[in-house]
Amino acid sequence: MRSSASSAQEALEILAARLRKIRKDARLSGREFGRLTGWHPSKISRIEHAHRPPSTHEIRAWCEHSGAPDQAEDLIASLEAIEGMFVEWRHMERTGLRQAQESVVPLWERTRRFRFYAPNLIPGPLQTRAYIAALLSALRKRRDLPDDVEDAVQVRVDKQRVLYEGDHRFAVILEESVLHQPIGGSEIMTGQFGHLLTASTLPSVSLGIIPLGADRSGMWPTEAFFMFDDEEVTVELVSGHLTVTRPHEIAQYSRTFTELAELAVYGKAARALITKAIQAMDG
DSSP: OOOHHHHHHHHHHHHHHHHHHHHHHTTOOHHHHHHHHTOOHHHHHHHHTTSSOOOHHHHHHHHHHTTOGGGHHHHHHHHHHHHHHEEEHHHHTTTOHHHHHHHTHHHHHHOSEEEEEESSSOOGGGOOHHHHHHHHHHHHHHHTOOSOHHHHHHHHHHHGGGGTSTTOEEEEEEEGGGGGSOSSOHHHHHHHHHHHHHHTTSTTEEEEEEOTTSOOSSOOOOOOEEEETTTEEEEEOSSEEEEEOOHHHHHHHHHHHHHHHHHOBOHHHHHHHHHHHHHHHHO
């Protein structure tokens, strides 16, 4: 799996290569191009080697001075896609947690097939209100954010209506270790486990759990990821939110989800693992 650094950087390198080709097709050396644009050669080199992204103004100037003004808008569209790939939490949550929760509501509403892989936490659609509140309270404190936890919790709870409405389908794969990582204390986890057992019987939900003893020689745990149809994959990293839209990368995540799903147990066997986690907590 690619991270924010590799996925966004690869796209930036493609954009940089296109800009370099436009300059070379115009038969302009870096020094000559610098004289035309008034830019230092080091600036041109940094852009062409993807050491920094160009601005929209710089793309337009680049194309104009290279005799290719007709390519500017397409290149700017590529730049905007790159900028949307990775957003730092400090920017997404600058006004609080509610904004981040609301930003994904349209995506949830238009998606029909959800595929979630969770190696560390119960994923959003299957969380109880208390579990959500414990998570978001901890995030607010850790990131020193404005206190709008109650509003953010309500947005996430309201978003769960897609479990019960329309033709949405959820395939969720958990690592069994998720069941042994308490969030918010035993009372909250007891409620969460009960909710998980109930949700696993919904016609819209397929819940698979990869047992701790599963042979991971061929497919080991990866980062948590969330697939929305075959259009988009999102990954929540320590520093920010990664959005993947390139078809070949989405295909990689799809194959990985399929392989992880093959390691999981379902139905009665999955519910037995949840029951075992309840008993371990009580014991």
